Amino acid sequence: MSITxxxxxxxxxxxxxxxxxxxxxxxxxxxxVFRKYGYAEIxxxxxxxxxxxxxxxxxxxDKLIFKILNSGDFLGKVDESFLATRNSQLITxxxxxxxxxxxLTVPFARYVVMHQSEISFPFKRFQVxxxxxxxxxxxxxxxxxxxxxxxxxxxxxxxxxxxxxxxYQEALSNLGLKDFDIKINxxxxxxxxxxxxxxxxxxxxxxxxxxxxxxxxxxGVTKELLERGFSSADIEKxxxxxxxxxxxxxxxxxLKAVLASSVVGVKGIEEIETVFEYLKALNPQPSTLNLxxxxxxxxxxxxxxxxxxxxxxxxxxxxxxxxGGRYDDLTGMFGLKDLTxxxxxxxxxxxxxxxxxxDLFPASAAQGTKVLISNFDTVAEKYALPxxxxxxxxxxxxxxYPTAAKLKKQMSYADAKNxxxxxxxxxxEMKTGFLTLKDMHTGVQxxxxxxxxxxxxxx
Amino acid sequence: MSITxxxxxxxxxxxxxxxxxxxxxxxxxxxxVFRKYGYAEIxxxxxxxxxxxxxxxxxxxDKLIFKILNSGDFLGKVDESFLATRNSQLITxxxxxxxxxxxLTVPFARYVVMHQSEISFPFKRFQVxxxxxxxxxxxxxxxxxxxxxxxxxxxxxxxxxxxxxxxYQEALSNLGLKDFDIKINxxxxxxxxxxxxxxxxxxxxxxxxxxxxxxxxxxGVTKELLERGFSSADIEKxxxxxxxxxxxxxxxxxLKAVLASSVVGVKGIEEIETVFEYLKALNPQPSTLNLxxxxxxxxxxxxxxxxxxxxxxxxxxxxxxxxGGRYDDLTGMFGLKDLTxxxxxxxxxxxxxxxxxxDLFPASAAQGTKVLISNFDTVAEKYALPxxxxxxxxxxxxxxYPTAAKLKKQMSYADAKNxxxxxxxxxxEMKTGFLTLKDMHTGVQxxxxxxxxxxxxxx
Numbered sequence: 001m002s003i004t005x006x007x008x009x010x011x012x013x014x015x016x017x018x019x020x021x022x023x024x025x026x027x028x029x030x031x032x033v034f035r036k037y038g039y040a041e042i043x044x045x046x047x048x049x050x051x052x053x054x055x056x057x058x059x060x061x062d063k064l065i066f067k068i069l070n071s072g073d074f075l076g077k078v079d080e081s082f083l084a085t086r087n088s089q090l091i092t093x094x095x096x097x098x099x100x101x102x103x104l105t106v107p108f109a110r111y112v113v114m115h116q117s118e119i120s121f122p123f124k125r126f127q128v129x130x131x132x133x134x135x136x137x138x139x140x141x142x143x144x145x146x147x148x149x150x151x152x153x154x155x156x157x158x159x160x161x162x163x164x165x166x167x168y169q170e171a172l173s174n175l176g177l178k179d180f181d182i183k184i185n186x187x188x189x190x191x192x193x194x195x196x197x198x199x200x201x202x203x204x205x206x207x208x209x210x211x212x213x214x215x216x217x218x219x220g221v222t223k224e225l226l227e228r229g230f231s232s233a234d235i236e237k238x239x240x241x242x243x244x245x246x247x248x249x250x251x252x253x254x255l256k257a258v259l260a261s262s263v264v265g266v267k268g269i270e271e272i273e274t275v276f277e278y279l280k281a282l283n284p285q286p287s288t289l290n291l292x293x294x295x296x297x298x299x300x301x302x303x304x305x306x307x308x309x310x311x312x313x314x315x316x317x318x319x320x321x322x323x324g325g326r327y328d329d330l331t332g333m334f335g336l337k338d339l340t341x342x343x344x345x346x347x348x349x350x351x352x353x354x355x356x357x358x359d360l361f362p363a364s365a366a367q368g369t370k371v372l373i374s375n376f377d378t379v380a381e382k383y384a385l386p387x388x389x390x391x392x393x394x395x396x397x398x399x400x401y402p403t404a405a406k407l408k409k410q411m412s413y414a415d416a417k418n419x420x421x422x423x424x425x426x427x428x429e430m431k432t433g434f435l436t437l438k439d440m441h442t443g444v445q446x447x448x449x450x451x452x453x454x455x456x457x458x459x
Numbered sequence: 460m461s462i463t464x465x466x467x468x469x470x471x472x473x474x475x476x477x478x479x480x481x482x483x484x485x486x487x488x489x490x491x492v493f494r495k496y497g498y499a500e501i502x503x504x505x506x507x508x509x510x511x512x513x514x515x516x517x518x519x520x521d522k523l524i525f526k527i528l529n530s531g532d533f534l535g536k537v538d539e540s541f542l543a544t545r546n547s548q549l550i551t552x553x554x555x556x557x558x559x560x561x562x563l564t565v566p567f568a569r570y571v572v573m574h575q576s577e578i579s580f581p582f583k584r585f586q587v588x589x590x591x592x593x594x595x596x597x598x599x600x601x602x603x604x605x606x607x608x609x610x611x612x613x614x615x616x617x618x619x620x621x622x623x624x625x626x627y628q629e630a631l632s633n634l635g636l637k638d639f640d641i642k643i644n645x646x647x648x649x650x651x652x653x654x655x656x657x658x659x660x661x662x663x664x665x666x667x668x669x670x671x672x673x674x675x676x677x678x679g680v681t682k683e684l685l686e687r688g689f690s691s692a693d694i695e696k697x698x699x700x701x702x703x704x705x706x707x708x709x710x711x712x713x714l715k716a717v718l719a720s721s722v723v724g725v726k727g728i729e730e731i732e733t734v735f736e737y738l739k740a741l742n743p744q745p746s747t748l749n750l751x752x753x754x755x756x757x758x759x760x761x762x763x764x765x766x767x768x769x770x771x772x773x774x775x776x777x778x779x780x781x782x783g784g785r786y787d788d789l790t791g792m793f794g795l796k797d798l799t800x801x802x803x804x805x806x807x808x809x810x811x812x813x814x815x816x817x818d819l820f821p822a823s824a825a826q827g828t829k830v831l832i833s834n835f836d837t838v839a840e841k842y843a844l845p846x847x848x849x850x851x852x853x854x855x856x857x858x859x860y861p862t863a864a865k866l867k868k869q870m871s872y873a874d875a876k877n878x879x880x881x882x883x884x885x886x887x888e889m890k891t892g893f894l895t896l897k898d899m900h901t902g903v904q905x906x907x908x909x910x911x912x913x914x915x916x917x918x
Binding site: 005006007008009012013014015016017020021024035036037038040041042043044045046047049052063065066067068069070072073074075076078080083084086087089091092095096097098108110111113114115118119120122124125130132134143144152155157159160169184278281282284334335368369381382385386388389392395396397398399400402403412413415416417 | 464465466467468471472473474475476479480483495496497499500501502503504505506507508511522523525526527528531532533534535537539542543545546547550551554555556557559564566569570572573574578579581583584589591593602603611614615616618619642737740741742771793794827828831840841844845847848851855856857858859861862872873874875876
């Protein structure tokens, strides 16, 4: 066995105990809200058949899928002259039939189609699992990262959209975020706008351009629209829509005026209005909801067919921390037609960075060891063992330092592990039965009986 | 986009909401016990560099590692004549530099070495993540499955071994298992036995043979030992050891007599005695502990250097549901010498099958939706929305059926999702304010106010 200096594949990460506590805190908070709204967890395998994944993410996406090499003599079956072409792209399907999932959406669609006879629709599922992309790693972009998705398929009710707004609101508030915007748009409104201008075929160009309003301003957008085939007259019609201002109600009124002659556009407005009505009925304090109509929002336009969502925090400079929308033919790719669905996703890695920057993680690492019992010699160790058991019997996470060691060493162990209390057992303690309980944050030491210590630690 | 009839790679599985609740129940129960004993969670990436994994699991193991194809033009860099050999094994490292982890132990060793400067030893970690093996799939053997490991490195104290016995005992009891054996052995005892016979070089042959006692009986073991180079005189000496009977104390006394002249053998006996002493001090009711000395237990002998554990249930015919032991040089493969460790593993998939067969999963799918509100028309829907919000405000997982539908359809939805209660809202209910709460298990219907319903569901 040769000695290898260990390293990690680029774009991948280890998670330390401290990081895991924080990550679990985020995932548990979000999962709890998902469950409260009736979403149930599923998991799918890390590997899918290559045919399940290819062709679903565009040519660029296909290149980013990690393929798994067939086992055994994978080259033996490949034709020799074919191999001689050294055409990686053509040879890949001959030596690889499986790949790592690229997102949770396509495996979910596959799941729904494969299990359609067992599923009672509407099917509300959530899924929190890693995905893999052979992207060039950079700050905040990893080759393995978790996605955190909730979707419902088989229900066209806009109650689902309204509930997703509340799920965002509740989960992010529970994580301690105070100032964030949930943005809503509707693909049908975008279609309507393109119709009104008389350029329905340029909808993608239009949305790509107006999506940049934040960054390049109206002047920049105008320039880009001209380049992309719109006339000055078109842009004149677009201007009031792009520069839409005011409250959500005011925006809806303006849109109604502009889109009056577009059936699909009016439908889009109605859908957003219905979502707002549901929210009014569900949410007694609408003022607490940071929901904003933003018609520049597009997010993978070709995918969504109804409402589109995006969430941004205003407390930290960060891209979107969540997004989603309605799609009308997710499972069509696997032969199950006309199953409508809507879903959202939380950007867990970005939320992690936001909470870290705002110092919002709960100070007490609730899942860690609560108390360390010191170990100075075999007599003290023997004295400590029944105490250790007693603490655990009442479910207090506890450790006895496993060998007799210097106080300093044991204290730095407690420090490094962020253990809030240490019980010190010396000769005096064993004689009197009053043990020393040290609060590691304040440094305060108290002499207490075992029962007093338990009372203190259990509260 | 072509239509693909969806399927799963062989040896992999989807987990449905019902299965996920059960799997989470197992993992959460085990994790809670790990934490109580001071173990903290880490995670490592699914992918490791190929060099980190190869050479660690033997030639057979190396073949079972799933390799990931390099991205981009992976063949462009491979020499043409070399490629023409079509030697899969030689070409693999040229077109693949990453692989999926095969177990959690080697990635853990890599983690410890890479992060040694941040770690405060002894380092007590647990890890629950999937691993992948290109094994031939069969009943109970999958290509993707979860491992569930706890290890401590940097402490030679046998308190760790004693605590692992208690962790097994507590976790399996908490899962509802009543009759299981925790078996303990010590590699040093096996070494001692081989020494006493005068055949230390045949220790592997000896343990492989006596490990089969259960299956082939003493006669079979004798035959195999003769084939493997032992003499009749050797077997005569081995007989009392192989057929060791009686209580743990009696077994230890017999072993002491047999191994008196072997320094290492005596050390092994002392280690087991120390573990028993710790357990006596920790565990006030030793009678509840199903711990048995079993010197036929070997489990990957070349790996372990001290105590060896294995857990078997007696309630269902099933292989071991857990195992582990002490190793003295885990991190040596990555250049960090002399770091001792001990660890155990739970066989989560097998435990799942055992609980299923014994019907031990808690009846209430505690994580699922608690109550479904019916939806018969828009008036009733409107009436229901504030109620829905009220239920969720007090953290009751609840759903409103998202569209008006026939009662039967809504009831079968609740049934399929195992939702225990349904609130029925018809004209009468809206008039009186007394809603109908149906208990889906008993079929009993009650007329209750909203507050009465909340009181009932929250308890």
